[in-house]
Amino acid sequence: DARVTQTPRHKVTEMGQEVTMRCQPILGHNTVFWYRQTMMQGLELLAYFRNRAPLDDSGMPKDRFSAEMPDATLATLKIQPSEPRDSAVYFCASGFRQITDTQYFGPGTRLTVL
């Protein structure tokens, strides 16, 4: 049963600390997305990659957020320095280019910045 995995599932940190979230997309998928979900804003797209190349990161605060895909099996989202307003659930999703563009979501990383 192929699925997207994310680590850690929960993270509590103090303001100013670096946070790194990891995602393993489904094998064979060539598109990876990072989303942030909050009660107020819902699901917001932060960045996405196709074939490991960043295609769009316009949703990401550039001064503190960075996203990379060092290889086809790993995507990372880093926040440095973290701020309380970054508290949210961060989802990774993967998919492959097809008409439906179905995205398969991971379980999310619940981040709390104190």
Next chain:
Amino acid sequence: QKEVEQDPGPLSVPEGAIVSLNCTYSNSAFQYFMWYRQYSRKGPELLMYTYSSGNKEDGRFTAQVDKSSKYISLFIRDSQPSDSATYLCAMKGGGATNKLIFGTGTLLAVQP
């Protein structure tokens, strides 16, 4: 104004009721319309997908798209307690981009 508007609910119905969930949107370029279901503390999962206008049925679920009114709906027949979740609409244009625009979700509770 957001591109996609969705009533956050919560919506509470008795078991067996017909549920109607709706979204409105402003971008006439949207062509692909989806409904995702998200259980508490889980990631969203694709429930229904529709291209352009019309209806699509899958078991107890029916998705409707009215592009002239920029309005989409998801109907759930014979609702079950296991349908209790947040339902998110999502949509995208027909271009090469994979970017989905999501509604904020409607929380549904089906009471046994």
